[in-house]
Amino acid sequence: MMRASWSLFRREFLAYFLSPIAYVVLTVFLVVTGHLFYLTLELLTARGHRGTEWPMQVMLGDERFWLVFLFIPPLLTMRLLAEERHTGTLEMLMTAPIRDWQIVLSKYLACLAFYGLLWLPTLVYVPILVDLDWQTGKARIDPWPVLTSYIGVLGAGAMFLALGLFVSSLVRSQLVAALVSLVLSLLLIVAGFWRPELDSASFTYQLIHFFSVPLHFSRDFTRGQIDTRNLVLYATATLFFLFLTVRSLESRRWR
Amino acid sequence: MIHVNGLTKYFGDYAAIQDVSFDVPKGTVVGFLGPNGAGKSTTMRILAGYLTATTGSATIDGYDVFWNPLEARRRIGYLPENCPLYPEMRVEEYLYFRAGLKGLSHAQSRTRVGFGLERCWLTDVRRQLIGTLSKGYRQRVGLADALLADPPVLILDEPTAGLDPAQIRETRKLIRELGDQHTILLSTHILPEVEMTCDSVILIHQGRVAHSSTLAAIRQHSQGRSLEDLFVHITGTEV
Structure with a gap:
């Protein structure tokens, strides 16, 4: 049983490297994070009254990052099930001795692994972001914001990828899958850019804060705080969408 | 080996097949005939576990395809109509992937993939991208895939469709040889093919079994x- 899942995971993961989209995503992502890192560095080394208190917040805290991030999960997930349905290979997959949830989980883990790979090169920024002292190996800037930011990025990514996988299971066209999941993720992201004059204790504000992912980052993760409400949202949304994907795949057999 | 009882499948209000029952005894090659849209593919898809029947049941080697899907699927080598494959993979790579998917160990995979490549005349193209292969070669890849786990039952949906005469001949020969070790259910439009490869026929028309007997019996009676x-x-269509 493990063998079948592993085989599928391997194929899905390697399939990313056989399509140009993965390379485009990788490049754009590295260019953007690289630029944000450059801006952060400028602020960290600025003289006078300019500067930043939270280096990670400059990188992950606002529109510059999230408007690019928005496109990544849909591009990674659009192919996963929509293409299989379009070309008919889903029939080969669903008649193999493997359970539907194994298909979904293998595909999900494959895109999550590629997403992890996307973040891997950004680890080279870490020594500078924490101002690592190479002699003693100690960080001269509080390292917790970096750690919590990576935790947040993994959690939020997991949620958006599960959403994308679910949308991909509903449609035949990759383009439609990408657009629909883009619009749905937009709801979770754009709410953070809308900053109405609201009392921060009011219910509306609390609600927006609960759903808007960029706010989770600018207020908590990039400041070294882990708010369990955010992680619970990511985890439950991920499980919920994966559950729906399994059901959606199963329902194909009935129709 | 294959036992089908009262199988019915509705797509919305439309009944693709109605009350289909038949038996395929072990070791026989059965031709599944019928005009286009008669329900051949639907029946085969239900047997292979891709679709679920509205009512009725089907068992493969005693395992119900609905209640015991993994055990049933493990005993089937299925070649779908049009043989969908991943165009970006290489032949050998694809077969190794499918072998893993079917739960074969590394050692088993190596012997079975080698066997499949040789048996289906694929050795020359094993490093080629599937997307660059001709229809005939793709069909062979599908067939090699169906044979991977050495299943007792083969379900082949139009294995010779879209092939040139030489390839059709090769494929027929292969099927006849496979008939010695496997129970085969194969669908086709080409009647001489049935007369050459099959032991008996099941004729399906408008979603129902219209005729079912051995070829020998047909020859004797007719x-x-x-x-x-x-x-x-039976189908009431003049050629």
Whole structure:
């Protein structure tokens, strides 16, 4: 049983490297994070009254990052099930001795692994972001914001990828899958850019804060705080969408 | 080996197949005939576990395809119509992937993939991208895939469709040879093919089994009437 899942995971993961989209995503992502890192560095080394208190917040805290991030999960997930349905290979997959949830989980883990790979090169920024002292190996800037930011990025990514996988299971066209999941993720992201004059204790504000992912980052993760409400949202949304994907795949057999 | 009882499948209000029952005994090659849209593919898809029947049941080697899907699927080598494959993979790579998916160990995979490549005349193209292969070669890849786990039952949906005459001949020969070790259910339009490869026929028309008997019996009863006459007589379509 493990063998079948592993085989599928391997194929899905390697399939990313056989399509140009993965390379485009990788490049754009590295260019953007690289630029944000450059801006952060400028602020960290600025003289006078300019500067930043939270280096990670400059990188992950606002529109510059999230408007690019928005496109990544849909591009990674659009192919996963929509293409299989379009070309008919889903029939080969669903008649193999493997359970539907194994298909979904293998595909999900494959895109999550590629997403992890996307973040891997950004680890080279870490020594500078924490101002690592190479002699003693100690960080001269509080390292917790970096750690919590990576935790947040993994959690939020997991949620958006599960959403994308679910949308991909509903449609035949990759383009439609990408657009629909883009619009749905937009709801979770754009709410953070809308900053109405609201009392921060009011219910509306609390609600927006609960759903808007960029706010989770600018207020908590990039400041070294882990708010369990955010992680619970990511985890439950991920499980919920994966559950729906399994059901959606199963329902194909009935129709 | 294959036992089908009262299988019915509705797509919305439309009944693709209705109350289909038949048996395929172990070691026989059965031709599954019928005009386009008669429900051949639907029946085969239910047997292979891709679709679920509205009512009725089907068992493969005693395992119900609905209640015991993994055990049933493990015993089937299925070649779908049009043979969908991943165009970006190489032949050998694809077969290794499918072997893993079917739960074969590394050692088993190596021997079975080698066997499949040789048996289906794929050794020359094993490093080629599937997307660059001709229809005939793709069909062979599908067939090699179906044979990977050495299943007792083969379900082949139009294995010779879209092939050139030489390839059709090769494929027929292969199927006849496979018939010695496997129970085969194969669908086709080509009646002479059935007469050459099959032991018995099941004729399906408008979603129902219209005729079912061994080829020997047909030859005996019809006295010179061919399978084609029978087909036209039952389906009511003049050629």
